[in-house]
Amino acid sequence: MTTASEPIAPGGGERRLHPLSWLFVLIQQLKSFALPLLVLLFGGRGNSWELWGLVGAGVLVVAAVLQYFFYRFRIEGDGIVIRSGVFQKSLRHVPWQRVHNVALHQTVLHRLFNVAEVRLESAGGMKAEAEMRVLSLADAQALEELVRGHEHATGAAVAEATPPASRVLLAMDTGEVVRLGLVSNRGLIVAAAAFGILAQADVLDDWIGPSVKGAVEWGRGQQLDWLGWAIGITGVLLAVVVALRLLSIALALLQFHGFTLTEQGRRLSAQRGLLTRLRANMPRSRIQAWSLHEGLVHRWFKRRSLRVDSASVQAANDQRSLRELAPLATPEACDELVRHLLPGGHWPLREWRPLHPRAWRRQFGLPALATLLLAGQLTWLNGAIGLATLALLPLLALRAVVWARHAGYSEEGGLVAVREGWLDKRWRFVEVRRIQSLVLSQSPLDRRHDMATLLMDTVGASPLDPPVRVRYLPVAEAEALRARLAAAMDARPTPARTAA
C-alpha cells in the first residue's frame, strides 16, 4: 500500500484517506445524531441515561475508525476505484469522464489540519458518486487536477504536458459581497428560523418583548399619544430592518467572501467562503439553462445575478455545487460572462417578441378578484373603511401593465429566452439543443382568450427558478414556435466541443 506521503498519481498502489479522517467522520456522525444526543444530555437527568450516551459515543468512534481502515482507493488511468465497507463490501469504479463536479469543502477545522472533504458528482444521480472524508489538501488538489487533466487530454494521457492557463472570469471584492448581502434575503430566512427557536426558549418573552415594549412606552412617555405610538413602532420596525440587513451582510460575507470564478480549459471552477471554504468545478458543457435575475434592490445598485442549472440533480438543493456563476455583477459583466460561455455567443438578444396583447388582463384578473373579495369582506366586518382596500386596484393594474410590457420571448441563434417580472425581473434562456421536451398547455381561461403556454423542459431545472416557459402566447404563435423548436431539436446537435 502506498503511504499517504506519496503524491496521488495514476498507476499507484491502493491508498487510504488522511489519517485524521476518522475524526471528521465522527464529527459528521455526531452532527446527524446531535439532536438525540442533546436530548440525552439535557433531557435525561438520570445516571443510566448518561451511561447509554457514553456507550453510543463509543460505538460511533469505533465505527469511524473502522470506516477509515476499510476505505481504500486506487487511481487508474481512466478513473478511480474505491473499495469500502466493513461487512458489506463495495467496489466502485468511477470513470473520470462521468465526473461532472469535483467539490472541495473545508471548514475551519479542516483548514487547521490542512485537509479537505472531496466529493465526486456525476449527472443525474441523487447521491454523490464518491464522498471522500477527508483527504490532505495536496491530495485533494491532485485529484482535482487529474479530473481536469482528463478533460483536455480526451482519454489519452499525452497532452498532460501543457495544462491550459486558468483565467479569472469574475472576482468579487468585499464591497461587492456587502452589496450582495444587502440585496439578498438570507438574513430573513435565518431570522425566521431563529424566531422559531427563540419562541421555544422564552428569550422572546424575557428579552425582546420588554425592549419592544420599552420603545413603545418611550414614545408614549413623550405625551404624544398616537404619534408617540407611531414613532415607537416605526423605530422598532426600522431596528428590525437594519438588524436583518446586517445579518444578511454577515451571512453573505461568511458564504461568499473572496468569490472567484475561474476557467481552466473547458472547466469552470468557483471558490468562496470566509471560514468554511468551498470550491466547485464543472465542465462548461454541462450548463443546461441560464437564469438572470434583477430585483428592485439589484437595480438600485445597478447589479444582476446569474445562475445556471447543471445536469446533476443534487445541484438544485446543494450549496456545494456550482450554480451561481455570478452572485452579483454589473449587467455588462453578466452579459460578457454569458457571451463568453455560450457556444453561439449571442447575448443580449435583440429581437424580443411581445406576448398576447391581452396578457396584462391575465396578470390583473386574479389579484383583482381577490382584492374585490377582500374589500367586500372587510366592508362587511368593519364598515366603509374596508373600501380603502380598493385603492390596491390601480396599483395592481399598473403592475400588470408594466409586467406585460416587459414580458416577452425570443428565439435567436439556437437560443430560446423568456423574460418576465416587473419590480423583480428575470430572464431564463436555454440552448435549443438542451431542451428535452415541449409541452403546450391551455387552461380554461387560456382557451377563452385564445392563449397557450409553451413549456420547454430542461435537465436539472432548479425548483427555485421559474421553468423555461412562455405564458400567454397567442395559440397560433405558440404552435409555430413549437414547430420551429421541434425541427431545430431534431437536427443533429451542434458539437459541444468547440474550441474554447
Next chain:
Amino acid sequence: MTADATDHPALADAGDWQPLPPAARTVWSIATALSALLPATAVAFTVFVAADDLSLPLRLAVAAAIWLLPALLLVGLARARWRRTHWQLDANGLRVRRGLLWRSEVLVPRSRVQHLDLERGPIERRFGLATLVVHTAGTRMHALRQSGFHDADAVALRDALLPEADRHDDSL
C-alpha cells in the same frame, strides 16, 4: 371489447392523431369505479348506521346515493378524458394530447428519449392493453406516462422510440 384489437394493425396510419382503443375506456371506467367505490363504502355504511331516525327505505336510498354517485361522476369524467386523449407518432417523436379543462399536448422528440417502460396492470392485461412510460432527462416532464394503448401499439411505439445505440448524449 377486445374485438377491435384484431382489426387494428399496429401503427398502420401513424402520422395522424389516433384515439385510444375503446377497451381503454372500459378499463379506465372499471379502475375509477373501483377506486371510488372502496372509500365510499365506508362512508355510506357509516351514514346508514348513523341516520337511524329515518325510515328504512330512505336510509337505504341515501346510503346508495352516497355509495354510487361519486363513482358515477368519476366514471363520467374518465370517459370524457378517454374521448379527449389522442396520440401521434410523427417525424419528430411522440405527441400525446390530453386533458379536459386543462389541456396539454406533450411532444417528446425521439432524440431525447432516455429509456422506455411498458407496464401492464391486471385489468389492462385482461383487455390486452398496456401503459407506456417514456422517460426523458428533463425535470418537470421526466416521464410521459400514458395508459390505454393496445399492447401491440405500445410495443411498436417502444420499438420506434428506442434510442439509437450510437447516440452521443451531447445534450446532457
